[in-house]
Amino acid sequence: MKRLKKRSTAALVLVLAAVLSVFGGGGWKLRQERAAAETVFYEGSAGFSVYNDLLELREAGYNLLRISESVGGADEEQRAAASAWARLDEAKTPEAYAAAYQELSQAVAALDNALTVENAALPDGWTRQLRSFDEYASHLRFDSYYDEKTAAYNRLLDDPLTGLVGRLTGCGEMPRFSEGR
Numbered sequence: 473m474k475r476l477k478k479r480s481t482a483a484l485v486l487v488l489a490a491v492l493s494v495f496g497g498g499g500w501k502l503r504q505e506r507a508a509a510e511t512v513f514y515e516g517s518a519g520f521s522v523y524n525d526l527l528e529l530r531e532a533g534y535n536l537l538r539i540s541e542s543v544g545g546a547d548e549e550q551r552a553a554a555s556a557w558a559r560l561d562e563a564k565t566p567e568a569y570a571a572a573y574q575e576l577s578q579a580v581a582a583l584d585n586a587l588t589v590e591n592a593a594l595p596d597g598w599t600r601q602l603r604s605f606d607e608y609a610s611h612l613r614f615d616s617y618y619d620e621k622t623a624a625y626n627r628l629l630d631d632p633l634t635g636l637v638g639r640l641t642g643c644g645e646m647p648r649f650s651e652g653r
Contacts, residue, residue, distance in 0.1 A: 502628065502643040509618075509625045509646050513566045517617045522649060525611040526560070526569050532605040533557045533576055536583070539598050546586035553579035570647030577609060612649040619650040 514523045537557060540550050556579040560572035584602060587594060626645050628634050
């Protein structure tokens with residue numbers, strides 16, 4: 473009890489309590505905001521979500537891979553697209569989905585360019601699947617509901633103290649898919 477009567481010990485206890493309050497309370501609030509943004513990622517609005525669009529995009533990407541195998545050629549681009557597709561298939565978090573989506577989009581574009589150069593006429597299925605792939609990619613870029621929720625969450629992290637709390641509690645920035653990132 474003598475120690476608690478010392479000013480330096482009391483000040484240390486006060487600082488420790490303040491730090492725990494900021495990190496505990498701030499971390500809890502950030503986790504709540506992030507959970508709300510993740511719910512929008514997976515559930516969306518009125519049945520439309522980023523997650524569903526990514527699943528459809530994954531399906532179209534798979535179909536493009538199968539068609540490209542039947543056409544032949546562009547082996548390096550096929551391997552890159554297959555690798556990117558596997559990463560999208562294995563993704564579990566919004567960050568992993570966003571990174572895999574970017575990689576798959578670039579790989580599919582490279583595969584399309586390579587196949588178009590090597591083959592004068594690609595099967596109709598290729599065009600349909602590529603159109604479907606592009607349509608779901610477009611849905612991702614223009615999903616304002618998810619984008620607004622994520623932008624609001626990410627703005628919280630712009631504050632230096634909140635950003636520090638976020639990094640220390642594992643509540644980092646969430647990915648956005650919109651054109652005006």
